Amino acid sequence: LNIAFMNDIYLFSNKMKFNFKNIVRLASTKWNFLNFKPGLVGGHCLPVDPYYLYYIAKKNNISLKTVLAGRQVNSQMKKFIYKVALKKITDVKKIQKNSKILIVGVTYKGNVADVRNSIALDIFTDLKKNNKNIDAYDYICSNDVRKKYGILKKFNKKKYELIIFLVNHKKNINIYDYAIKN
Numbered sequence: 097l098n099i100a101f102m103n104d105i106y107l108f109s110n111k112m113k114f115n116f117k118n119i120v121r122l123a124s125t126k127w128n129f130l131n132f133k134p135g136l137v138g139g140h141c142l143p144v145d146p147y148y149l150y151y152i153a154k155k156n157n158i159s160l161k162t163v164l165a166g167r168q169v170n171s172q173m174k175k176f177i178y179k180v181a182l183k184k185i186t187d188v189k190k191i192q193k194n195s196k197i198l199i200v201g202v203t204y205k206g207n208v209a210d211v212r213n214s215i216a217l218d219i220f221t222d223l224k225k226n227n228k229n230i231d232a233y234d235y236i237c238s239n240d241v242r243k244k245y246g247i248l249k250k251f252n253k254k255k256y257e258l259i260i261f262l263v264n265h266k267k268n269i270n271i272y273d274y275a276i277k278n
Contacts, residue, residue: 098132099142100166103173106134110176136177136215136262137170138204143213174215178222181260185227188258198256199223199232201263202247209236216262221245231256236265 109116116134123129137143146167153160181199188195204214211217220232233248234241242249253259 097162097166098130099134099137100169102132102134103137103169107169107172107176134173136173136204136219138213138215139208139210140204140212142170143167174218177215177262178219181219181223184258184260185223185230192257194229195257196255197223197227197230198251198259199230200234200259200261201265202232202234202241202245203237203263203265206264207236207266209238211237211241217245219262234263234265235267 105119106116108114109119120131124131146163150160150163153163185197188197199216199220202214202217202220203209203211204216220230224230224232231248231251232245233251235249237247241247
């Protein structure tokens with residue numbers, strides 16, 4: 097629910113063209129502010145556990161009004177992030193037709209090797225269907241996953257015109273700094 101709330105604020109900020117980081121900075125001045133980040137919610141627990149909880153509650157005549165609402169908001173993020181990535185790719189391809197794109201991070205969350213219900217992996221595979229010049233890099237995922245989806249374990253930063261971050265692993269910060277400077 098906390099992630100869903102931040103996702104809602106992020107989506108609202110985006111549509112209104114408000115500075116999301118500034119909104120969070122102002123909200124963080126409150127004593128009870130919880131610093132959750134917006135983003136993709138995947139994995140084997142968070143996407144399904146709310147449905148189990150809701151089922152048990154309903155079975156026991158207990159009304160839970162927010163649990164599935166949070167799941168609905170978090171589910172929207174896949175489509176939103178996909179559209180943002182596709183727009184950036186399209187913009188880059190207008191400048192350089194055969195530009196190379198790198199997706200960084202395909203696991204379901206940062207610093208975890210698991211790709212079960214990974215929305216980042218889904219976004220990469222969906223983007224790859226129509227854009228053959230897209231690679232993905234993830235140093236944490238298993239060799240089996242790397243082999244199955246063609247995920248790179250190493251890459252040359254200078255080879256790519258656009259780098260899109262979907263999952264933040266600890267080592268990705270160095271790549272992020274490089275991408276911002278170039």
